[in-house]
Amino acid sequence: MEEIVNKVAESSLEVFDLEDYFPDNHVVELDISQWLLEGFLLKEKDFREQLKNFDWSIYEDKYVGITCATDAILPAWTFALVAVYLNPVALKVINGNLEAITIVWYEDILSKVDYSSYKDKPVILKGCSKKQVPQAVYTLAIQKLMLHAKSIMFGEACSAVPLFKRK
Known part of the structure; x- marks a missing residue:
C-alpha cells in the first residue's frame, strides 16, 4: 500500500x-428601547434619569453598537446622548447593530495584523x-x-x- x-x-x-x-464577547449591541416607555416612547426626563442610574461598567473595554429594536421615532440627539455615557468606558461606540460594530472591530484588528x-x-x-x-x-x-x-x-x-x- x-x-x-x-x-x-x-x-x-x-x-x-x-x-x-x-x-467573541468584545463586541456587543446596546438596545435603547429598554429605556423607552413600552419600548416606543421617549420621555426625556425619565430617559435621562435611567441613563444616569445605569451601570455602564458592563461595557468597559468593549466595542458597542447602539441600536433600537423597536420602530420608535426618536429625536436626533438620542443616540448621541447614550454615546456620552458609553464613551468613558467603551473602546469604540457607533450607531449601529451587532453586525456593523463587528465590522468596525475587524477594520481595527485587520489594520494591525x-x-x-x-x-x-x-x-x-x-x-x-x-x-x-x-x-x-x-x-x-x-x-x-x-x-x-x-x-x-x-x-x-x-x-x-x-x-x-x-x-
Missing part, C-alpha cells in the same frame, strides 16, 4: 482565517466559518492580503475558488 501524502501540508500555502480574530508571513505566498482566505463573520469582512481582508500574497483563493484547501493572482 502506498503512503498517503498530505500535499496541502507540504505546500507553501498559507491559510488566513478570520475566525482567529473573531471578537502583520501580513509579512503571507509575502509572495499562495494564501487561502478561509471560508466556511463556524462563527458569524460578516460578509463585508472578507472584502476587507482580501484588500489587505492582496498587498502581500502571490495568489489568494477562497474556501478550503480541498475546494478553493481562485480570487487573485499577482501578475
Whole structure:
C-alpha cells in the first residue's frame, strides 16, 4: 500500500482565517428601547434619569453598537446622548447593530495584523466559518492580503475558488 501524502501540508500555502480574530464577547449591541416607555416612547426626563442610574461598567473595554429594536421615532440627539455615557468606558461606540460594530472591530484588528508571513505566498482566505463573520469582512481582508500574497483563493484547501493572482 502506498503512503498517503498530505500535499496541502507540504505546500507553501498559507491559510488566513478570520475566525482567529473573531471578537467573541468584545463586541456587543446596546438596545435603547429598554429605556423607552413600552419600548416606543421617549420621555426625556425619565430617559435621562435611567441613563444616569445605569451601570455602564458592563461595557468597559468593549466595542458597542447602539441600536433600537423597536420602530420608535426618536429625536436626533438620542443616540448621541447614550454615546456620552458609553464613551468613558467603551473602546469604540457607533450607531449601529451587532453586525456593523463587528465590522468596525475587524477594520481595527485587520489594520494591525502583520501580513509579512503571507509575502509572495499562495494564501487561502478561509471560508466556511463556524462563527458569524460578516460578509463585508472578507472584502476587507482580501484588500489587505492582496498587498502581500502571490495568489489568494477562497474556501478550503480541498475546494478553493481562485480570487487573485499577482501578475
